Structures are given as structure tokens and as C-alpha cells.
Amino acid sequence: MTSCKSDGDLIFNDDFEYHEVGTAPLGPWSTSGKGIVKIDTTKSHTGNQSVYFESGEGYSNRAFLRLEGTPLFPFMYNRITGSFYIWLDEASPDGIHWTMVQATGPVKDANYKSEVRYGGQHNQRFMANYDTKGKKTDCWHHSATTIPEKQWSKIGWQFDGRNQTMKFWLNNILIEDLTVQGQGQGCVSEDLDGQWVFPVFEELMIGWVDYQTGGGTRRFWIDDVKFYQ
Numbered sequence: 001m002t003s004c005k006s007d008g009d010l011i012f013n014d015d016f017e018y019h020e021v022g023t024a025p026l027g028p029w030s031t032s033g034k035g036i037v038k039i040d041t042t043k044s045h046t047g048n049q050s051v052y053f054e055s056g057e058g059y060s061n062r063a064f065l066r067l068e069g070t071p072l073f074p075f076m077y078n079r080i081t082g083s084f085y086i087w088l089d090e091a092s093p094d095g096i097h098w099t100m101v102q103a104t105g106p107v108k109d110a111n112y113k114s115e116v117r118y119g120g121q122h123n124q125r126f127m128a129n130y131d132t133k134g135k136k137t138d139c140w141h142h143s144a145t146t147i148p149e150k151q152w153s154k155i156g157w158q159f160d161g162r163n164q165t166m167k168f169w170l171n172n173i174l175i176e177d178l179t180v181q182g183q184g185q186g187c188v189s190e191d192l193d194g195q196w197v198f199p200v201f202e203e204l205m206i207g208w209v210d211y212q213t214g215g216g217t218r219r220f221w222i223d224d225v226k227f228y229q
Contacts, residue, residue, distance in 0.1 A: 008081060008228035012072055015224050017047045025051060028067055032205055035063025043221045045085040045152050050223035057213040064207035065222075072227060073202060078161035080201055081228045083169070085154050088220040091124040091147050096215040099129065101206050103159045105199035107132075114199045116159050116166050118178070119209075120147060128166060128180045135191040141184030143177045145170060152223075161198040 019025045019039045031037045033055065040052035055063035067073070080103055092098040099119035106113050112134025120126045121142070128141040147153075148170075156169030168178040183194050206225065208218045 010226060011229045012227040013225070015047050016049045016051055019049065021049065025065065028069075028071065030066045030068075032064040032066045033060065033062030033207075033209065035061050035207075037063050037065060037207065040221065043087050043223075045087075045223035047223075050087075050221045053207050053218070053220050053222065055208040055210065055218045057210055057215055057217075059209055059211055062207065062209035063218075064205040064209070066203060066205045068203040072204075075201060076229055078198075078201055079158065080204060081156075081158040082204075082226060083154055083156040083228075084206060084225040085152050085223045086220055087152050087223075088147065088149050088218070090149055090218070091120070092210050092215045092218065094123050095121065095212075097121045097127075097129075097211045098215075098218075099209050099211075101155065101157055101204075103199075103201045103204045105202035107197050107199050110197075114197055116196070116198060118155075118157055118166075118168055124149075126168065126170075126175065126178055128168070128178055128184060130180075130184065130187075130196040132192070132197075136189035137187050137192055138189060139184045139187035139194065139196060141178070141180045143168075143175055145175050145177070159198070159201065161201060164196060164198050 021039045024037045036054035044050040053063040099117045102117040104115040114132045117129040124146045126143040130139040154171045158167045165181040168175045
């Protein structure tokens, strides 16, 4: 693995110190899913507050914070570089596909939308994922690195729409087997011949979703969200 930071010129920072405890963070944030999202004082990476998330089984019980529109979108060069700290009680069981950061939007000069994601699936190992609406794809790219539990860990990512590339950092170390450019290891469906065609980004979500049932409840905290240009 190569030492590399996701940091650049800071354009957005939220340490959640100025949001009301017990409620979901307000603008520019909104929430997505039936899971719990609220400001909490139980754990924090810095300061006294963070965001507590609790997600359940299946997509409807996801727990996400969402950003769209101003002041962040559109990102310069259609490239999103960000980071946050996460404390995860327990990752999803083996075989449960999960996502913790994703960006979505329409594909330029096409009639479908696409979504790039980082999460995991097998034995708590990270995975890059690509999916579409209007085309059938659902593609994957697995890593040998597992997600840490019961400690603060820094998650960094870059979704580069111009170069059709995505990268992932864990505690400022580039996880090289999670870099995807143009195509991953395989797809459920092949409407795009295995290609990962990136969108014009319009929305970003951080949090957690287990797509299948049988995984139980995920409990975690996120703090110090940053975006760079």
C-alpha cells in the first residue's frame, strides 16, 4: 500500500459541534432512509459531538446523510474528494452487501443514471461498487482490506468523473486494490459491457445500508466530514 492523503484545498468542513443534540443535522444536510440519524455526545473524534447512525435490515432501513445542490454541487472537474471519521460497533456479516459512501447523477448524453459506491460484502472486506438506473449493471471490485471496528478510523475517497476513476484511503493510506478505472472485476448484468460509466455528480450520501436482510443492526458514529478541491 502506498502512503497517500486524500487532502487538498479544504472547501467544506462539519465537525457537528453546532447542531442540536438529539436531532438530525440541518442544512446543508438532509437524511435518507428509515434508520436513525441524530447528533450525539456519546462518542466524538474531536470536540463533544458527532452523528450517531443506526441502520436496519434491507434498503428501506438505511441511515444516510445526504448532500445535494449548493453550496457544494457541482463539484469542480466533476470530482468529489472527501473524508470522514467513523466508529463502527460491528460490520455487516459475511455475504451482506453494504455501502457507506456513494455519489449519484445522470450520465452525460445518455438516458440513464449511475452510482459509484464504497462499502463491502465478504468477511467485512471493503468493496467498490457500480450500479445504474435505466441500465442493468451492478458491478463489483473486491479488496483484501477489512473495515476496522470499535475505533475511530479515517475514511477517504475520490470519485473522479472526468477520468472514470475512484480511489479509497483508510487512515491516510491508499488502498491500492480499491482503485477502479473504467472497469472492475465483474458485473451481475452486462448492459454496459462491464464498463463503469461515471455520472455528472448531483448527490452524495454517507452512512450505511445493508441491502439484504439477516444482517441485524449497524450502529456507528461519524465525525469531522471534509471535502477538498
